Amino acid sequence: MTTLALEYFRSAPRFIGARTLGSKAPGLVAGPFAPLRLSSLKDPQPPNGRSGWARVKPLLSGICGSDLTTLAGRSSFYFSPLVSTPFVPGHEVVGELLDGCEDLAAGTRVVLSSVLACAARGEDPVCPNCAAGDVGRCDRVTVGHLKPGLQTGYCTQTGGGWGKMLIAHRSQLHAIPEGMTDRTAVLIEPFACAIHAALRAGIGVDDDVVIVGAGTVGILTLIAVRSFSTPASVTVAAKHEKQRAAARLAGADEVVRPEHAVKAVRRRSSAVKLTPERGQDFLLGGADVAIECVGSRRGLDLALRSVRAGGRVVVSGIPAGGADLTPLWFRELELVGAYTSGTETMPDASRIPTFELAIRAAADLPILEQLVGATYPLERWRDAIDHAMSAGKLGTFKVAFAPQT
Numbered sequence: 001m002t003t004l005a006l007e008y009f010r011s012a013p014r015f016i017g018a019r020t021l022g023s024k025a026p027g028l029v030a031g032p033f034a035p036l037r038l039s040s041l042k043d044p045q046p047p048n049g050r051s052g053w054a055r056v057k058p059l060l061s062g063i064c065g066s067d068l069t070t071l072a073g074r075s076s077f078y079f080s081p082l083v084s085t086p087f088v089p090g091h092e093v094v095g096e097l098l099d100g101c102e103d104l105a106a107g108t109r110v111v112l113s114s115v116l117a118c119a120a121r122g123e124d125p126v127c128p129n130c131a132a133g134d135v136g137r138c139d140r141v142t143v144g145h146l147k148p149g150l151q152t153g154y155c156t157q158t159g160g161g162w163g164k165m166l167i168a169h170r171s172q173l174h175a176i177p178e179g180m181t182d183r184t185a186v187l188i189e190p191f192a193c194a195i196h197a198a199l200r201a202g203i204g205v206d207d208d209v210v211i212v213g214a215g216t217v218g219i220l221t222l223i224a225v226r227s228f229s230t231p232a233s234v235t236v237a238a239k240h241e242k243q244r245a246a247a248r249l250a251g252a253d254e255v256v257r258p259e260h261a262v263k264a265v266r267r268r269s270s271a272v273k274l275t276p277e278r279g280q281d282f283l284l285g286g287a288d289v290a291i292e293c294v295g296s297r298r299g300l301d302l303a304l305r306s307v308r309a310g311g312r313v314v315v316s317g318i319p320a321g322g323a324d325l326t327p328l329w330f331r332e333l334e335l336v337g338a339y340t341s342g343t344e345t346m347p348d349a350s351r352i353p354t355f356e357l358a359i360r361a362a363a364d365l366p367i368l369e370q371l372v373g374a375t376y377p378l379e380r381w382r383d384a385i386d387h388a389m390s391a392g393k394l395g396t397f398k399v400a401f402a403p404q405t
């Protein structure tokens, strides 16, 4: 049996081509040099016929910034041993179980916690991070009875959300309430990441917070900050007007263009603003916490330059590199990474999987499904990728595939 899917088949010349051509021109990422093709692939099979796996029929699958970075050949070579090619991308998935899986009946609608950690890989004993519930920190994402792949969507064996079928391990599956729409559910994975980032930020009640970026990650992070902490203020810096409008709607106290962000934080915190001979202005004084949600050098520079001495910068977007770390040193900042999700420590010291927090919170957040701006069948993948590449400019947030259409 075969499954129709979009397959990422990076080969060196095409990769270099994408790297050269794709960096500035969105149209070219989905053009003739794209390292992606629509193929009829052999059905993904559970490793060695093991139990605990089920086939999932993706209903909606998001296109994530990290997918676009990969397609454009801009991701760091650091990732190369963490993936196995060719693979079917797609890790933001709502789908339907085609098989019963332990306690979950066939037909159950599920969302996918995409990390392929110890449990999925049959590692026994599991690594110390998995033992603590921090599956995003799993040390075994390249070993066990699965090929390397930090997540579903980067592993050659499992299939991915950008196909008509994938396989997932019970440890990855979360049933969703009947009343939750597919459009809300497809955002549960990125929303869980946003909640994880918001909690990694350790925001105190009197803290002034800056969020850099208001694409899907920035808006979800703002919603998570509002839902899971009570800061004194949240300032959002966003490039595009529709992003600024969405940030206002999602509860930002102040929304500014990136070039005005340092000034806005200075007003709020009575900091001193300085202008270097080159590069962005910076503050002595400033916000308590900044969360970078763009993944650009300028974004990280802005975050580092807006926080007070001893403040915290959370890196939520995949860092593009090249940021000036002088403020990290001079202001004795804390630089905190936030990758995917896992288990969170609540104020009463209980530990709850981030996905559970996301699914519960999403029930009261009608704004989520409004963030899904467009869906495409797999056949129109070039249009979908082009749309996602230009989403900010076009005023779209999440672009997703509807693989069964």
Ligand SMILES: [Zn+2]
Pocket (backbone or CB within 6 Å): 117, 118, 119, 126, 127, 128, 129, 130, 131, 137, 138, 139, 140
């Ligand atoms: Zn592990």
